[in-house]
């Protein structure tokens with residue numbers, strides 16, 4: 001049983017705790033630290049979490065194996081490095097960092113101190129997305145040619161003026177930082193590294209805060225193309241559609257992050273003009289938060305790396321950085 005401490009007990013920190021507390025046999029939260037402990041006192045008591053306001057005290061506590069960071073984006077890198085220096089395993093919410101140098105610094109610190117660093121890209125634990133990966137691996141989907149994705153919702157309205165989410169250095173390129181990075185991670189899981197982006201990012205709905213309308217064209221090193229949009233001043237929706245040379249598959253808009261469906265439409269090779277009806281398959285309910293935390297615990301037990309200096313989480317930060325650069329310079333940006 002990995003004994004973990006939650007750092008940041010806001011909306012998502014509490015969600016992560018609830019996903020495993022009392023139900024997982026591989027990870028449990030025993031302690032926590034947050035900026036304003038009084039706001040989370042009832043929650044901590046309910047879940048038997050010893051509360052404090054000092055991150056440093058958690059790092060010095062020999063009872064704690066791992067820290068789980070659910071803090072504002074700009075705090076992630078320094079907190080990961082501090083935890084690695086203290087010999088604690090770290091699970092950090094997305095994004096791992098806001099630029100590639102910081103992401104690499106975090107991953108290097110984990111490698112240097114031989115601790116496991118996980119990152120909250122929970123889309124990878126969606127059963128339907130994992131089925132798409134299998135369809136690519138075993139050839140059913142054919143060659144991946146193009147991926148379309150979006151992840152939208154009312155975040156710009158949900159966070160009031162002055163909230164950290166609206167600050168330019170916490171949410172550069174609008175919904176990309178909070179939402180779009182999930183889709184980028186899922187796209188790279190299916191189609192490999194991205195080597196070129198062209199982006200535009202605007203604030204249209206409100207007269208304050210982060211951009212609310214961000215869209216981008218992507219090119220993958222393996223030859224596929226893609227596009228992604230994130231609009232954060234509209235109703236909640238998400239979708240990812242993968243076009244292969246044998247047909248297309250789509251995930252999206254299920255009861256959020258718990259029940260999973262895959263819609264498939266394959267070409268009839270005996271008559272390619274024969275219009276096929278899409279077929280929807282359901283998968284058993286899975287909590288992707290529980291799955292990612294249990295995977296993290298399992299990797300600690302096996303001493304198996306998750307985030308590595310040359311892996312997808314660091315590449316994701318480089319893609320985010322390229323999107324920010326492209327949208328501010330109005331140019332196409334190539335990635336190494």
Ligand SMILES: NC(=O)c1ccc[n+]([C@@H]2O[C@H](COP(=O)([O-])OP(=O)(O)OC[C@H]3O[C@@H](n4cnc5c(N)ncnc54)[C@H](OP(=O)(O)O)[C@@H]3O)[C@@H](O)[C@H]2O)c1
Pocket residue numbers: 007008009010011012013034035036037039069070071072073093094095120121122164177178
């Ligand atoms: N994987 C997912 O699908 C998903 C979904 C949502 C969020 N997230 C991620 O989870 C992380 C936390 O997001 P959230 O929605 O939980 O945010 P939140 O509700 O605002 O919570 C942030 C927490 O960090 C604490 N904190 C410490 N220093 C802070 C500072 N300088 N400014 C503001 N807060 C500070 C806050 O303390 P106070 O109690 O004093 O406010 C609060 O407990 C982010 O990385 C976010 O992207 C992931």
